Structure formats: C-alpha cells, structure tokens
Amino acid sequence: MLRAYRSSDVAAAERPLLEAGVPLMERASFAVATVAARELKRRGHTVTGSRILILAGGGNNGGDALYAGAVLARRGAAVDILRAGDTVHEEGLRAALDAGARVLPEDHVATAARAAGLWIDGLAGLGLRPPLREPLAGLVTLLEQERDAAPDEPIVIAVDCPTGIGIDDGGLPGPALRATVTVAMAVPKPGLLAPPASRLCGRVEVADIGLAIAEPPAVATLTGADVADVLREPDESDHKYTRGVVLLGTGSPEYPGAAVLTAGGALGGGAGMVRLDSPEVAHLVLRSYPEIVLGMGRAQAAVLGSGVPVSDIERLRAPLDRALDEQYPVVLDAGALALLKDGYADLPSTAVLTPHAGELAELLAARGEGLTRQEIEAAPIRAVRLAATVTGATIVLKGSTDLIAGPDGPVYAQPARSHWRATAGAGDVYAGLLGALLAGVGEEISRAGHGYGQPALLAAAASWIHAEAAHSNGPIRAGQIADRIPAAIAGALHG
C-alpha cells in the first residue's frame, strides 16, 4: 500500500530526527542523484558528459537538489545551478561548487534549460504554499515553455514533489513544473497520489531516508498484494449463499444494457448468486447470463440505479429501504443518487455512492454544501471527504483515478492502468463488481459496524480490479472489462 501523509505530519516526524543529527538531507540528496543517474542510463547516457540543471529554491528542497548536484558533478556531469530566491542553502551550494558546479547568470536560464538533458527541481517542496508567487511562478512558466520547445524533452526529477502542486490537497492552483520522476522523501504526500496534481508527478519513487510515520495515512493507494489481503477466497465450507447474493435493481427499457453490464460485473466479481429485479429487461440479461435468477429475495448486497432514468427511480425505494433496514451494503449508482436528494439524511458507511463530479455537486447542493463541478474537479480529495462526512456514506468519485472516501479512514486514490477504460458502461461494470465484493464479506461488514472503513477498502479493491481488467493497449468495451475481471482477481490472488 502506498501511504501518503500531509506535509505537517511529515515535518513533525522529521523534527526529532533532525534534532538528533540524523543526516536526512544527505540521504535525500543521494536518493535524488541515484535516480538521476539511472534515468540518464535508461536513455543511453552516462553521468559523465551529461549536462544537468539544478533548480535551487530558497529552502531545504533546494538544499537536497544542490547536494544531489554535488554528487553528480563529482561523477563527471557538467552541473549548472540556477539560484531561484534571495537565499539559498549555503552548505549545499558550497558542496556543489567544490565539486565543480557553476552558478548561472540570471539571464542564462533559457539557454541553460535548453542545453541540459536533465533538470533537478528543487525549487520548493513541503514548505510551499501554492499557488506559486513571483518570481517562481514566472520561472516555472518559462521552464515549461522551454521544455515544450526542446527537440529532446529533458528528464525532470522532482525533489519531493513537482514545484507548484497542492501537495496536501492534490490541487493545481497555478503553474507547476511537470516531472518525469518524483522522488518522494520517506513517504508520498497526498498530491502525489491524487488528481489533478498527481498527473504532473510522472513515476513516483519513494526514497527511504529512515523516517517512518505511524499515524493513519491521509491518502492511500492499494496494490495487488493489498487486494489479495482484502478478498476472501471461498473454501470447502462455502456455498452460493455464503459466497454472497447480489440483488440488482439496474437497467430499464431506455438503458437495457446497464442491467447486462452490472450482472457481468457482479458475476465476474465472484458473487455466489445474482438476482435481478428489473423485469422489463430480464430477458436480455438472461440471454448473456443464464446464471442469474429473477425477482426480489434474500441478498447480502444490492446494486441500484445504473441505467435507471430519474423518471423511474421510485421503483428503487423498496430495495433501498430493505437494504438499509436489514443493514446490508448497497451500491447507489446513477439514477439511485437522485433518490437521496430528499430524506436519507443519515446513511451508513455501507451505503456506497458512485457519483461522477456533476452528480456529486448535486448531492452536495441538496445537503447545503455549494461546491460546483469545477470546484470538485479542482480539489477532489476535499470534495469526497466532505461528501462522506455530510452523508455518512462511502463515496466513490470515478475518474481516471478513482477517489474513495468513507466517513473516516484515508481517502483511497486508485489510478487507471489505461485510459481506454473511459468508455460507456465501464461504470456499470464497476457497480456490479463492487456489489459482489460487498456481498462476499457482507456479514463481516455488519459485524464490524459503521465507520470501520471496510466498505471504502472494498471499493478501493474493486477499483484496483476494475483498472486491471481494463488494462489494454487498445480500445476495450465495457463487456470485455467484465469478462476480464476473473483473470484480474486471479492475478491478485496468485499473481
């Protein structure tokens, strides 16, 4: 699991180590130099003979970059230093100069940026409160222009974070310097995992500088190994009812395919049984999946609303109320979200809402929180947290990175593995899959009670599986994503 911590938590954890004289900066700069050397090698270059630009801001982030420049200069690189800011880390500067680096005259920035094959961004890290002010804002804009104009894009190594991103909220409130690789010191920070800031980070590598944080993380990303831990494999004591029955209230004459796709997601996700309570489209679903049974009945989880137009949502009220009364998990997708605009003031965390940004804005507005769609997209971690707090439910904001928040616990950020998955019906498959995961551990969820964070964890696992199933180098249909779920789960379990 990648665990991201806010800058204040990292600074608090660093303090006692720094007071004890632990050489954190040496370790950090060594990690940066190592990554830089490796990236050069990857592109067929050696450190010796390469031209490297050190972007050194006024804080310790600049210190890391300067010491890294010293290491690389000693290994034979031609190192140019851009001093950005009135002050600079003096010992770092001395080390770099002693190793043979040179400080650039101010008007040489563009020329030096063009000449360098690798930039090290030490303009600002944890100490930055974005948006960038001048002169850094202008400098970053200029560097972005130089990069775009360069025939060979330079490698950009961001020290701790790309300068300018909202390190704690994942926002992009102004100019920021896109990175090829971000070397996160000790732990990632929320903006390295969550969009829109995460899109500028390139590959994120975590440098072990000997600092551990015990607190629960602010943002987390599950890996395949975490998903294997979360899934419950059937054993000899299982039968279809213990595996979990998923009730679907999905699809309609207007959107019949949504019933087929949610059924495919639930069956692919390993449900013991899938019931469909949408008589008008049942014949169609049966043609693809003769495994399903028809009508209401006992269930361990329900999936409601996918492909149900707002004109038809009253039919979802009975299955929703039943799930809430019997305290089993319920996924509320598309049309079902409109039911929540009146009443349902206090939902349990086992109600999992899967809105897109526009639907989330409407949901929040109905609860007196005026966030526009644009504001949600600009700082989505904050929006999902707020929505989980005001509804009590678990929120899944789907996108190229899915963001998942429960009323407590971390926000999970689960990235897509390929953007081909942005296709109609992929969300329906997700809803069905999530229903299967929630049904498979339904009893444990009730016993654990609300607020335990488990529905959010399962929703994050569903996101990982969905991303894996949709991983493709070319177009993929939603139905194919459903078909590939079993292999994705098998890969997580037995990789």
Ligand SMILES: NC(=O)C1=CN([C@@H]2O[C@H](COP(=O)(O)OP(=O)(O)OC[C@H]3O[C@@H](n4cnc5c(N)ncnc54)[C@H](O)[C@@H]3O)[C@@H](O)[C@H]2O)[C@H](O)CC1
């Ligand atoms: N603490 C340590 O010894 C270690 C820290 N590491 C690295 O240090 C940075 C954090 O360093 P800090 O000195 O706290 O601040 P920064 O260098 O990130 O940046 C502050 C820098 O930026 C200026 N600034 C702040 N806001 C703005 C703004 N909106 N516009 C323009 N300029 C701004 C501010 O004035 C300062 O000059 C951490 O990220 C690590 O890289 C080591 O990794 C470990 C040891």
Ligand SMILES: [K+]
């Ligand atoms: K930086």
